[in-house]
Amino acid sequence: xxxxxxxxxxxxxxxxxxxxTDQVGKDLKEYGITEPQFNVxxxxxxxxxxxxxxxxxxxxxxxxxxxxxRIVDKLLDKELVNRQExxxxxxxxxxxxxxxxxxxxxxxxxxxxxxxxxxxxxxxxEELETLATLIKKLKGE
Amino acid sequence: xxxxxxxxxxxxxxxxxxxxTDQVGKDLKEYGITEPQFNVxxxxxxxxxxxxxxxxxxxxxxxxxxxxxRIVDKLLDKELVNRQExxxxxxxxxxxxxxxxxxxxxxxxxxxxxxxxxxxxxxxxEELETLATLIKKLKGE
DNA sequence: TGCATTTATTTGTTTAAACGATTAATGTAT
DNA sequence: ATACATTAATCGTTTAAACAAATAAATGCA
Numbered sequence: 157x158x159x160x161x162x163x164x165x166x167x168x169x170x171x172x173x174x175x176x177t178d179q180v181g182k183d184l185k186e187y188g189i190t191e192p193q194f195n196v197x198x199x200x201x202x203x204x205x206x207x208x209x210x211x212x213x214x215x216x217x218x219x220x221x222x223x224x225x226r227i228v229d230k231l232l233d234k235e236l237v238n239r240q241e242x243x244x245x246x247x248x249x250x251x252x253x254x255x256x257x258x259x260x261x262x263x264x265x266x267x268x269x270x271x272x273x274x275x276x277x278x279x280x281x282e283e284l285e286t287l288a289t290l291i292k293k294l295k296g297e
Numbered sequence: 298x299x300x301x302x303x304x305x306x307x308x309x310x311x312x313x314x315x316x317x318t319d320q321v322g323k324d325l326k327e328y329g330i331t332e333p334q335f336n337v338x339x340x341x342x343x344x345x346x347x348x349x350x351x352x353x354x355x356x357x358x359x360x361x362x363x364x365x366x367r368i369v370d371k372l373l374d375k376e377l378v379n380r381q382e383x384x385x386x387x388x389x390x391x392x393x394x395x396x397x398x399x400x401x402x403x404x405x406x407x408x409x410x411x412x413x414x415x416x417x418x419x420x421x422x423e424e425l426e427t428l429a430t431l432i433k434k435l436k437g438e
Numbered sequence: 439t440g441c442a443t444t445t446a447t448t449t450g451t452t453t454a455a456a457c458g459a460t461t462a463a464t465g466t467a468t
Numbered sequence: 469a470t471a472c473a474t475t476a477a478t479c480g481t482t483t484a485a486a487c488a489a490a491t492a493a494a495t496g497c498a
Contacts, residue, residue, distance in 0.1 A: 158410065158414075159417075159422060162416075162417060162420075165428045168429045168433065169317070169432065170314045171314070172314060172435075173310045174318070175359070176310070176311055177311055177315070190454080192455095209477090210477060218315070218316070221476080222456080222477085222478075224477090225477060225478055226479095227454095242476095245463075245476085246462085246464085246476095247464065247477070249477070272299055272303070273299075275303075275436065275437065276303060278437055279431060283434070284300070285302050286427070287432070288302070290424055290427065290428045291309040291310065293419055293424070294416055294428070296415070296419055333484090333485095360485090361487075362447075363447085363488090364485065364486080367484085368484095387492085387494085388492070389446060389447080389493095390446080441497090442498100445492100446494095448489105448490080448491075449489085449491085450489075451488085451489100452486085452488100453485080453486075454486090455484075455485085456482085457480105457483100458480085458481085458482105459480080460477100461477085463474100463476080463477100464475070465475085466473075466474090467470105467471090468470090468471090
């Protein structure tokens with residue numbers, strides 16, 4: 157049997173984690189983009205021009221790679237990314253973000269940033285550090 | 298712009314929250330039940346025999362009530378719950394858990410409990426308390 | 439009472455997630 | 469070099485989520 161405090165802490169993490177992605181998802185919807193699509197764009201931006209494969213995207217997303225293909229499909233439709241065969245391994249696909257994708261992402265980041273504004277300042281830097289550390293410790297990291 | 302520590306803490310919450318529900322969901326799948334269905338069963342058990350309406354379930358689930366009907370449908374198919382018209386207000390439905398539902402839930406709780414076993418002990422009671430408090434404070438509660 | 443409004447649940451429809459199977463390219467062992 | 473296994477991405481199908489609309493009962497009130 158687990159302690160009450162254990163479940164309360166776990167519950168906070170679960171509820172808050174889902175609540176944040178839900179809220180962000182709603183904000184993004186105004187821009188006709190889903191949360192996973194947004195995530196892919198951010199990953200691609202982080203590559204700073206370097207191409208990345210479907211598999212690598214999947215690894216950073218904790219999502220089935222089967223669906224990453226379809227997420228990239230959607231982004232292609234909107235011309236926010238490029239997809240081309242990897243020259244050294246024709247099984248792989250090189251995905252990059254387009255200029256339009258970068259511009260769109262800037263708007264999205266802005267919107268998401270405003271969502272976070274309301275929480276910024278509720279915890280001190282030290283408290284934020286403690287929070288992250290405690291969750292990692294909870295997971296055994 | 299938000300601090301690095303802010304994003305790290307938020308990231309931990311999101312990733313961990315989703316990871317836990319994913320893992321629990323996988324465990325439950327062996328028993329042919331989904332996470333939302335499991336949630337409804339737990340809410341019903343908490344009622345200790347007291348009937349509860351679809352709407353009240355929805356409020357405790359942070360889910361669209363449109364889908365709660367369908368979740369209850371699934372549970373009815375498995376004979377884990379009862380649904381009957383509320384005698385005082387015929388718009389409402391009184392949902393209760395059946396004996397079979399309680400027995401099934403016991404098994405599920407057991408399985409989920411074993412999942413949590415691995416983390417129990419990673420944090421002290423005091424740390425768990427701090428963790429829950431910090432998340433609440435982050436949200437401004 | 440009669441009628442508009444609100445409340446509670448259900449149903450319909452579109453979209454995305456989960457999972458498996460498939461295709462195609464590459465790596466490896468004989 | 470050929471056969472076999474592995475890897476990478478895609479496609480197909482089933483199931484659930486999101487959202488809107490519909491149904492039906494209760495409430496408020498002129």
